[in-house]
Structures are given as C-alpha cells and as structure tokens.
Amino acid sequence: MSSEEELSSTITDWLFFSSWWLLLPFIMLLVVVAFVVAFVLLLYMISPLISPKPLKLNGAHVVVTGGSSGIGKSIAMECYRQGAFITLVARDESKLVQAKKEVEKCAINDKQCQEKLGPVDMLVNCAGTSFSGKFEEVEVERFRSMMEVNYLGSVYPTRAVITTMKERRMGRILFISSQAGQIGLFGYTAYSPSKFALRGLAESLQMEMKPYNIYVTVAYPPDTDTPGLAEENRTKPLETRLISETSGVTQPEQVAKIVVKDAVQGNFNSSVGPDGYMLSALTCGMSPVTSITEGLQQIVTMGLFRTIALFYLGSFDSIVRRCMIQREQAKAADKRE
Ligand SMILES: NC(=O)C1=CN([C@@H]2O[C@H](COP(=O)(O)OP(=O)(O)OC[C@H]3O[C@@H](n4cnc5c(N)ncnc54)[C@H](OP(=O)(O)O)[C@@H]3O)[C@@H](O)[C@H]2O)C=CC1
Ligand SMILES: CCCCCCCCCCCCCCCC(=O)[C@@H](N)CO
Structure with a gap:
C-alpha cells in the first residue's frame, strides 16, 4: 500500500x-433555533416601541354614538x-333619557354625578343599523342608507373630534x-359593504394618526343580543340565519368588555370569541400590528386558519344550495295543488 493510499484509508476510517x-x-x-430565539427576544425588546401606552379611562371623556341601545x-x-x-x-330622546339613567347606575364615584364636558378622549362610533335580505329584493334606497348611517355616520363624528385630539397628542377612535x-355573507349585500368600508377608513386613519399618539380600533362582533338584532331578524332570510348560527349570539355586555x-390598550383589531379570533387572524391583511404577540400569532396561524375556513365556506355553500332546492320543491308542490 502506498503512503497515499494509506492516508486516504485513514481518512475514510476516521x-x-x-x-x-x-x-x-x-x-x-x-x-437555527438560536437565531429564531434571538430574533423573537429582539422583537420583544422593541415591543414597548410598538405597543401604545394604555389610556386612563378614569376621568376621561368618552362620547358614544348609538349609546342609547344595545x-x-x-x-x-x-x-x-x-x-x-x-x-x-342618538336620535330618540326618550330612549336617551332612559339609557342615561341605566348608565348612571354604574357610577363608581360621586364626582361622576357632575357632568364634566371638555375635549373628547375616546370616541366610540357605534350608531348603526342592519338589514338582511336577498340582493334583488332589497330596495335600492337601502344600499344608500346603509352607507350613510354606518359609514358616513362614523366619518362625521370622527371629523368633529380629530383636530383637537391631534392638538392634544392623545385619543382613541373606536x-x-x-x-x-x-x-361577505348571503343576505348582507347592503350591510356588509358599509362595515367593510369602516376597515378601510380605520387603516388609513391609523397611519395618519399614529405620530400624534392617537390609536384607532375596529371591532368585529358576531350576532349580539340587542334590539337592533331583533329588528333585523324580522326580515332575515333562512340562509343568513343558518350561516350566522355558526358563531352564535353574544351578550352586549361581553362585547362591550x-x-x-382593546380600545384602551390601543389595539387596532378587536374580536369576540374563537371564531372572531380566527377570522381576524385570517383577514389581517396589511392592517397595523399593535403587539409582537399578535404579529407572531398571525404568522404562525394563517395557513391553518385558511384550511379551516375552506371547510366553513364549503358548509355555507351547501346551506345555500339546500335552501334553494327546498324552496324549488315547495314551489313545485304548491303548483300541483
Ligand atoms: N347586534 C348585532 O348583532 C351586531 C351589531 N353590530 C353593530 O353594532 C352597532 C350597534 O348595534 P345594536 O346595538 O345591535 O343596535 P341597536 O339598534 O340596538 O342600537 C342602535 C343605536 O344607534 C342609534 N342610531 C341608529 N341609527 C342612527 C342614526 N341614523 N343616527 C344616530 N343614531 C342612530 C340608535 O338610536 P336612535 O335610533 O334613537 O337614533 C341606537 O342608539 C351597529 O353599528 C351594528 O351594525 C355589529 C355586529 C353585530
Ligand atoms: C377560520 C374561519 C372561521 C370562520 C367563521 C365564520 C363565522 C361566520 C359567521 C358570521 C356571522 C355574521 C354576524 C353578523 C352580525 C351583524 O353584524 C348583524 N347581526 C348586525 O345586526
């Protein structure tokens, strides 16, 4: 064996x-793990820069549109x-007076009995109305009124308070x-667009307002047990009812909490319940992120939630198809009689 061969065999042996x-x-x-851990730690270190300072509600002036009901x-x-x-x-004065009495029962200090008006610290745009019905059966006028009440009805109050908020370098818009x-769901061709519009408004507004320490929150509640829902249910198509049942009915106190x-903490997104959580992670798009945890959760869960969503969509489509077949059979039976 030559010395060269010996060397190569030693190397192979080794x-x-x-x-x-x-x-x-x-x-x-x-x-790789060390890098990921270091990256996450770094993100957490800079998280105070991203997360806003909470608003102190004690002594703050909060304006609530649609505050007389639900x-x-x-x-x-x-x-x-x-x-x-x-x-x-709100518009109806007697409902307002009644609501004022109910709200005052929740007082925590005597000072609250004296009214303190002044610059608005938090504006809650809640005035709104809903309507469900099949697209071709909804009066054209309804499409306009939904946009007017739900969308423009949130633009105008916000315009009224934003300048002072900018000057004071503080505030919350909900x-x-x-x-x-x-x-977008069956039956909501007039209602959904007016609610989608709020998201576009909120994203644009947040980008403008962030340097002024003003934080915008958009809440996405499921069906909530209110006079408004009871009214909507009077015309609700069967399909819409069956699809909405997926995420159940919540109590208004739960939604309010x-x-x-979320608004106090300055979170951009506010969702209710497990379905709400999944929907928000899934539809986060280019919306601002207000905590590292939120961003990481979105990154990790999106693929999984899309998979789950495809099953939901499949079941919604089959509800719509079944209802259509049932209606056609009922019609045919009527004709035979
Ligand atoms: N209930 C639900 O299932 C859900 C509701 N939402 C949204 O939450 C908001 C509140 O709903 P909810 O509590 O059910 O509704 P309600 O019908 O119970 O209350 C609506 C409130 O808005 C006021 N309002 C309605 N129209 C106008 C108007 N044109 N100008 C000024 N104020 C108005 C009403 O007072 P008045 O009539 O005296 O003016 C009332 O105070 C709505 O924007 C709704 O779309 C979102 C998800 C689910
Ligand atoms: C991962 C994906 C999860 C998907 C879950 C889908 C659940 C869909 C349910 C939609 C319910 C719509 C409620 C509308 C409430 C409303 O605004 C009106 N009632 C107003 O009065």
Whole structure:
C-alpha cells in the first residue's frame, strides 16, 4: 500500500468510524433555533416601541354614538364603571333619557354625578343599523342608507373630534364594524359593504394618526343580543340565519368588555370569541400590528386558519344550495295543488 493510499484509508476510517458528523444536523438545528430565539427576544425588546401606552379611562371623556341601545349602551356602561364621563348620542330622546339613567347606575364615584364636558378622549362610533335580505329584493334606497348611517355616520363624528385630539397628542377612535365586515355573507349585500368600508377608513386613519399618539380600533362582533338584532331578524332570510348560527349570539355586555379593553390598550383589531379570533387572524391583511404577540400569532396561524375556513365556506355553500332546492320543491308542490 502506498503512503497515499494509506492516508486516504485513514481518512475514510476516521470519517466512518468516528461519528462526529452525525451531530452535524443537530448542530445546524441548534444554530437555527438560536437565531429564531434571538430574533423573537429582539422583537420583544422593541415591543414597548410598538405597543401604545394604555389610556386612563378614569376621568376621561368618552362620547358614544348609538349609546342609547344595545352594544353602544353597554359600552357606555362599561366606561362609566371604569370612571369615565360619558356623552351619549342618538336620535330618540326618550330612549336617551332612559339609557342615561341605566348608565348612571354604574357610577363608581360621586364626582361622576357632575357632568364634566371638555375635549373628547375616546370616541366610540357605534350608531348603526342592519338589514338582511336577498340582493334583488332589497330596495335600492337601502344600499344608500346603509352607507350613510354606518359609514358616513362614523366619518362625521370622527371629523368633529380629530383636530383637537391631534392638538392634544392623545385619543382613541373606536369603530364598531361586524364579522360581516370581514366576510361577505348571503343576505348582507347592503350591510356588509358599509362595515367593510369602516376597515378601510380605520387603516388609513391609523397611519395618519399614529405620530400624534392617537390609536384607532375596529371591532368585529358576531350576532349580539340587542334590539337592533331583533329588528333585523324580522326580515332575515333562512340562509343568513343558518350561516350566522355558526358563531352564535353574544351578550352586549361581553362585547362591550372586550372592545373597551382593546380600545384602551390601543389595539387596532378587536374580536369576540374563537371564531372572531380566527377570522381576524385570517383577514389581517396589511392592517397595523399593535403587539409582537399578535404579529407572531398571525404568522404562525394563517395557513391553518385558511384550511379551516375552506371547510366553513364549503358548509355555507351547501346551506345555500339546500335552501334553494327546498324552496324549488315547495314551489313545485304548491303548483300541483
Ligand atoms: N347586534 C348585532 O348583532 C351586531 C351589531 N353590530 C353593530 O353594532 C352597532 C350597534 O348595534 P345594536 O346595538 O345591535 O343596535 P341597536 O339598534 O340596538 O342600537 C342602535 C343605536 O344607534 C342609534 N342610531 C341608529 N341609527 C342612527 C342614526 N341614523 N343616527 C344616530 N343614531 C342612530 C340608535 O338610536 P336612535 O335610533 O334613537 O337614533 C341606537 O342608539 C351597529 O353599528 C351594528 O351594525 C355589529 C355586529 C353585530
Ligand atoms: C377560520 C374561519 C372561521 C370562520 C367563521 C365564520 C363565522 C361566520 C359567521 C358570521 C356571522 C355574521 C354576524 C353578523 C352580525 C351583524 O353584524 C348583524 N347581526 C348586525 O345586526
């Protein structure tokens, strides 16, 4: 054996009989894990720069449009319970007076009995109305009125308070959209667009307002047990009812607790319940991120939630198809009689 051959056989022996190289994948894995951990730690270190400072509700002036009923009234009560001064806005005066009495029962200090008006610290755009029906059966006028009340009805109050908020370099704007502002559903051709519009407004407004320490929140509640829902249910197509049942009916107090907490913290997105959480992660798009945890959750869960969503969509389509077949059979039976 030449010395050259000897050397090569020693190297082969070493390579095959000593097992250091078996560790190579583990070492690489360790390096990758170390990098990921370092990256996440870094993100958490800069998170105070991203997360806004919470608003102090105690002593703050909160204006709630649509505050005389349903979700708006519950939001007013929740804020009053935390020590805020409240202004309620709506059209029907007797409903307003009644709501004022109910809100005042939630007082936490004597000072609240004296009214303190002044610059608005938080504006809650909750005035709104809903309508469901099949596209061709909804009066054209209804498409306009939905945009006017739900969308423009949120633009005007916001315009009224924003200049002072900018000057004071503080404030919160809350928009009450809906799960129907995240997905378009059977029966909501007039309502959904007015709620989607709020999201576009909120995203644009947030980018303008961030340097002024003003934070915008959009809430997407599911069906909530209010006089508004009862009214909507009177014309609701069967399809819409069956599809909406997926995410159930929530109580307005529950919605109020969650959205007030999110607005105080300055979270852009506010969702209610597990379906709401999935929908928001899935539809986050280019919306601003207000905590590292939120961003990481979106990154990790999106593929999984899309998979789940495809099953939901399939079941919604089959509800629509079944209802259509049933209607046609009923019609045919009617004709035969
Ligand atoms: N209930 C639900 O299932 C869900 C509701 N939402 C949204 O939450 C918001 C509140 O809904 P909800 O609590 O059910 O509704 P309600 O009908 O119970 O209350 C609506 C409130 O808005 C006021 N309002 C209605 N129209 C106008 C108007 N043109 N100008 C000024 N104020 C007005 C009403 O007072 P008045 O009539 O005296 O003016 C009332 O105070 C709406 O924007 C709705 O789209 C979102 C998701 C689910
Ligand atoms: C991963 C994907 C999960 C998907 C879950 C889908 C659940 C869909 C349910 C939609 C319910 C729509 C409620 C509208 C409420 C509303 O705004 C009106 N009631 C107003 O009165």
